[in-house]
Amino acid sequence: MTDLFAARSQMAMSLAFHILFAVAGIGMPLLMCTAEGRWLRTRDPLYLQLAKQWAKGTAVLFAVGAVSGTVLSFELGLLWPGFMAYAGPIIGMPFSLEGFAFFLEAIFLGIYLYGWERVAPRLHWAAGWGVAVSGALSGVFVVTANAWMNAPAGFEVVDGKPRNIDPIAAMFNPAALTETLHVLVAAYIAVGFAVAGIHAWMLLHHPRDPLHRSAYAIALTLGAVAALFGPVTGDMSAKHVARYQPVKFAAMEALWETERGAPFTIGGWPDEAAEVTRGAIEIPYLLSALTYLDPRAEIKGLKAWPREERPPVAIVHWAFTLMVACGTALAGTAVLGGGLAWRRRAVPTARWFLWLVVACGPLGMLALEAGWTVTEVGRQPWVVQGFLRTADAVTPMPWLVVPFTLFTLLYLMLAAIVVVLLRRQVAASAALHGNRSNA
């Protein structure tokens, strides 16, 4: 393993780990607040129990998100000092704003988790909303930094060094709006369906449990509403990529030749040596139509760029296919569930539908990881699109495979522990409730 490859792997692994907990920090507070709001309105203790239950899970997820995020902030320097020396001043502004969002999030969460008996109920609820809003803001700020890597703005290059830096223009770079929208929607989809999947599973085994029924209804509503916007915001992202990062776009679609009336390519095996994609399903004209609203529009193929400017095509194409497949499945489930709910005037709990939701549980998280793979791997060989190559940004530190291995083992262990703890919490919630209804 070369040091560059170890550094990339460590960065990718750390981000892929962090993002799972970060989206929980964005989505879970919304669920807790909805449950607590219903408690305040109906005074049904069931909702209070649910809010406390979700808060406990959030506490664990948030802490792992916070420590893995800390690792990331240092890794930017430990692995990519060249990138930070170049880009630090340019994208420091969203990172500093993110710092304040972290503060507010941690403060409100402290009040929420430890303040049940200490602050007035309305204030407690307001603190929960504070966590939800500042969680979303942290996500938005850090993603504007990532958007800048995709669509750099707000500086000029003089003698290979950035000059005339405008931090505000850098933050409001051309990719910022589409990327933050899509990421935020994705976070709600992923959390909504993951939580709904867990409670659907519990409902399949304890069909009468009112706690799981309410939990399932709240989480599914969040996931389903967001899922309708997944393809919409994704489409906006795709149009944006086509304009600002055409190589990435060609790789997403595994499109080799520059064509008018380009087809939409599903699956297949991109062969980088032979420069063809074999065995794919092609829907004629659809790509041009989707991207430019004109079935005859021209789209550049990968061959328009020299080989060393192209990202790894197969990974990007497959990741994109996976994301779109998951997004379509989730949006389809949302439409189906919405239809059933509208006809029956109740959240659908037929067994086959519960099984469908269980199956959808992991798809949001899967799409999330796949989407980030598209963005990050699709940007290669650049860290900062068109300006700084990844290979020039890496640290001179040797033996990087050692920290990569250490952090991988550490995170695998943490992931296993979190799964065990959350399983125990969910199981205990059923038992607690079961005892009470028996008594």
Place this chain on the structure above:
Amino acid sequence: MGWLEPAAAGALFAALTIYALSGGADFGGGVWDLLARGPRAEAQRRTIAHAIGPIWETNHVWMIVVVVILFTGFPRAFAAVSITLHIPITLALIGIVLRGSAFVFRSFDTPEGRFRRRWSLTFAGASVMTPPFLGMVVGAVASGRIRTDPATGRVVPEFFHAWLAPFPIAVGLFTLALFAFLAAVYLTVEARERELQEDFRIRALGAAVLVGVLALVCFLLSDQGAPLIRQGLGRERWSLPFHALTGLAALGAMLSLWRRDYLWARRLAMAQAALILWGWALAQAPFLVVPDLTVTSAAAPPNVLATLLTVLGAGAVVLVPALWYLYAVFKGRGAAR
């Protein structure tokens, strides 16, 4: 040099100081968890968990703020430190991950969880292991062994030289003692029962002596280990009154502990720790990373610093009332259980 560079450096050290006083003391809490002894060991642990539970994640964010100010305002210093101190920073990060997650696992696991003991040990062990590495980073920055090639501006790729030396190691141990001292002093105020207060009082007094001894060791080693700092500490006009003030705070803190005036002990201990940090900062001024990067030479362009300071100022307007409320809810007078 304009005023922006020193102002940004001031903000950096201010954030570092608050981190040491808050997040540092949370690590110290873990030290006393590990060393909990005697008939009240469980009560000691409970007091510690109760004290840091609601606030440690907030306190921890100060570290993020330090990093962000460093890479936005002083990108070359961030790069130099990250390259040469990769190993101690990585070890500190592993400690931070283990400490934070184990603490939360212990607090939010179902009560009958079999692993409680293990979370406890991990939390406490990681709390002891991390501060020395953080201290070593500070010691290495002061030592003058992080070099950049004057011709190319590139960092000299040495990965052990700067931190694996007597002076940084002594600073690491000093940091651990200081964090433990702060925690013990805060815990005298947090503890509600008299006997618990006595437990923490004895620990605080012991830690205070250790802080003094290790401070002396660091000073003696700085002659060889950090000559520039030694000069700063010894010769400058401000240095004598500054030392006197630090010493007075230290003695005052011990005296207050002796007299069981815990609120004053807390104030003076905080002052002592802050003065130590600012003494270090002044001793190495104008250097940020001794001896090649100064506050000016490492700084980002002025408009970036101006934006950074504006964001910090505007953020503070939101942050201060929120922080105040958090501490009022959990640490204020009405916060007795």
